Amino acid sequence: MTILLDHYEAPILIKNIQWCNERHKIIIKNTTIELTKTEYRLLFPLRYGVPVTYTDLAFSVYGCHVDDKVRTMMDKHIDRIRGKLRGTGIYVYCVLGYGYLLLPEVVQEEF
Template sequence: MRILLVEDETDMARALIAALNRQGIVVDHATTLDIANEAARNDVYDVALLDRKLPDGDGLSLIPILRGVQPGLPIIVLSALNSTDHRVAGLDIGADDYLSKPFSTDELLARIRAILRRPARIGEASITVGKLRFDLNGRFAEAAGIRLDLTRREILALEMLMRRAGRTVSRHALEEAVYGFDDEIASNALDAHISRLRGKLAGAAVQIHAIRGLGYVIQASS
């Protein structure tokens, strides 16, 4: 899962990023409307968390832009502006939820899970390739019915490959799925993750092939 966090308060942003990372979520952090606008036009997100009082304007002004580039994107407003009028304004302009500061990270995570459980967003529940099944809601993988012990980044890489099973996924797309845009990425980091992932998929009747100069593809073993 990849989340766009638009928040200019450094301490809050760090706390939220740490909490989300512990849940296996990649976070792209934007501190201004301009940075968030550029991020939304270049990446696809599962959820956007949006502060209102930003250095270059009201975060609510970003909602129509986000809706324009990704119509189904769930948006949760996080704001100290918590009067009834403020909450109504946020929901009326298109936010899916409005959480008043201060709030607990546990509550935020619960609200994210609730939004992603909505029937209109669930879609298919899992993807199966060979004997490997990836649960899209629980975000775990099973090989021949046995749950695999995967790291957060291995799960993110496998999810991207499974969603595009049979098609080549570029290195760039995989790196964007696995790392936030603030992460420093060693040149061989992705290859190391894929190598370890291959080892954990023994018995799953799948293979991850490297396509020279392009990326990787996951396919059922013949």
């Protein structure tokens, strides 16, 4: 099997994302992603590339404990964030039963 590296592009690293706290946006390569205040507050704790619990996110974003209603709100915001991140090489992963994790997107190629 031959692997062509002509079109290979190095993955985006989490540490290379620029975070603009005052404007609620992030910059990945040359792409600016505008986020709402709530979206930014959900994404910012994930900036280190380590999983963050639902409980910690709920408390830091909404100032309350996580319950079904809060969890549903978080999931909807994360879905919107994923849509905004589409094509950047970064993805918000769900760690089932635990929380969320921000990492480079895994792209599976078909051969």
